[in-house]
Amino acid sequence: MFKAIQIEKTDDGQTVSLKELDENSLPEGDVTIDVAYSTLNFKDGLAITGSSPVVRTWPMVPGIDLAGTVRDSSHGDYKAGDKVVLNGWGVGETHWGGLSQVARLKGDWLVPLPRAFSEKQAMAIGTAGYTAALCVDALIDAGIAPDQGPVLVTGATGGVGSVAIALLKAAGFQVHALTGKTQEAEYLKKLGADDIVDRATMSEKGKPLQKEIWAGVVDTAGSYTLANACAQTKYGGAVASCGLAQGFDLPVTVMPFILRGVRLLGVDSVMAPKERRLKAWDRLGRDLDTSKLEAIGQEIGLADAIDAAGKFMSGDVKGRYIVDVNA
Numbered sequence: 143m144f145k146a147i148q149i150e151k152t153d154d155g156q157t158v159s160l161k162e163l164d165e166n167s168l169p170e171g172d173v174t175i176d177v178a179y180s181t182l183n184f185k186d187g188l189a190i191t192g193s194s195p196v197v198r199t200w201p202m203v204p205g206i207d208l209a210g211t212v213r214d215s216s217h218g219d220y221k222a223g224d225k226v227v228l229n230g231w232g233v234g235e236t237h238w239g240g241l242s243q244v245a246r247l248k249g250d251w252l253v254p255l256p257r258a259f260s261e262k263q264a265m266a267i268g269t270a271g272y273t274a275a276l277c278v279d280a281l282i283d284a285g286i287a288p289d290q291g292p293v294l295v296t297g298a299t300g301g302v303g304s305v306a307i308a309l310l311k312a313a314g315f316q317v318h319a320l321t322g323k324t325q326e327a328e329y330l331k332k333l334g335a336d337d338i339v340d341r342a343t344m345s346e347k348g349k350p351l352q353k354e355i356w357a358g359v360v361d362t363a364g365s366y367t368l369a370n371a372c373a374q375t376k377y378g379g380a381v382a383s384c385g386l387a388q389g390f391d392l393p394v395t396v397m398p399f400i401l402r403g404v405r406l407l408g409v410d411s412v413m414a415p416k417e418r419r420l421k422a423w424d425r426l427g428r429d430l431d432t433s434k435l436e437a438i439g440q441e442i443g444l445a446d447a448i449d450a451a452g453k454f455m456s457g458d459v460k461g462r463y464i465v466d467v468n469a
């Protein structure tokens with residue numbers, strides 16, 4: 143038997159509870175993992191609160207991330223005792239996820255735990271931090287360099303934003319942090335932000351072309367924030383779009399793209415191929431100062447994850463919740 147959070151479908155919606163489950167009920171997979179830590183992401187908040195149809199098979203164990211030790215494996219790349227990390231691949235949506243003491247998954251979905259991190263640190267990073275690394279890779283691969291001007295990170299106090307700030311600073315950029323929590327300026331500066339921008343200045347409809355400020359942008363907000371970010375991006379700059387914290391709409395004109403050659407780069411973490419994952423985790427292992435993870439992550443137990451997930455919906459979360467599934 144093992145403990146897991148389980149979401150069950152009911153006639154009027156769903157119920158979420160901490161359950162004792164039988165290992166015979168685990169889904170198919172070629173690797174069984176003793177999970178040490180999971181974490182909470184925006185998507186887990188949506189799944190656990192039922193505020194968006196994230197869960198597609200029932201019952202579901204949520205948790206799009208996990209770090210742990212392989213217990214059994216029939217996959218050629220992994221053997222018992224190996225430390226591994228899982229991000230995405232529909233885990234916690236269509237396949238039982240990481241908010242559980244045991245998980246059974248496809249070995250092809252796993253990456254080895256980077257040597258730089260403990261399991262707990264890898265989950266302080268989680269999908270949010272790994273997505274931040276994908277965004278930074280996307281900007282740098284698009285030729286954006288520190289001598290071209292400052293970069294903007296939106297949703298700065300969130301999981302993606304916090305890690306993006308730290309990685310961009312480590313890569314030599316001048317980083318401006320857009321936040322609705324200007325009282326968190328000290329936290330953002332410790333992560334590496336050079337300047338703080340009030341979220342309200344970019345959250346309403348703006349002009350199609352605005353003063354050119356940013357060489358690059360990591361956007362977690364979508365909607366007007368992303369539209370204004372595109373309108374403020376310098377000639378030849380690039381905007382990495384990964385989130386929808388403000389909204390999934392994009393009320394932009396083509397002007398930044400056709401008059402300034404601005405590029406909009408879509409970033410997806412869920413189905414990203416393995417080589418892109420390994421490159422992102424390499425960047426995290428190389429550039430992320432593990433002492434910064436202390437500020438980003440707060441640890442909670444498995445049972446606390448249900449309440450904590452609701453906080454994502456209010457936009458009140460600073461940094462990341464790390465879930466000790468054995469506490």
Ligand SMILES: NC(=O)c1ccc[n+]([C@@H]2O[C@H](COP(=O)([O-])OP(=O)(O)OC[C@H]3O[C@@H](n4cnc5c(N)ncnc54)[C@H](OP(=O)(O)O)[C@@H]3O)[C@@H](O)[C@H]2O)c1
Pocket residue numbers: 183184185269270273296297298299300301302303320321322323341345362363367383384385386387388389409410411412454457458459460461
């Ligand atoms: N593409 C992918 O594969 C991928 C992967 C991971 C996450 N995401 C998406 O990326 C986004 C951020 O994820 P996360 O884990 O960092 O979430 P998070 O920890 O909840 O952070 C989101 C942040 O967005 C800001 N925010 C909240 N409401 C906003 C609004 N109305 N307008 C503008 N900003 C707002 C807040 O930061 P401030 O108070 O500092 O402004 C909040 O902390 C989410 O939409 C998530 O779904 C996508």
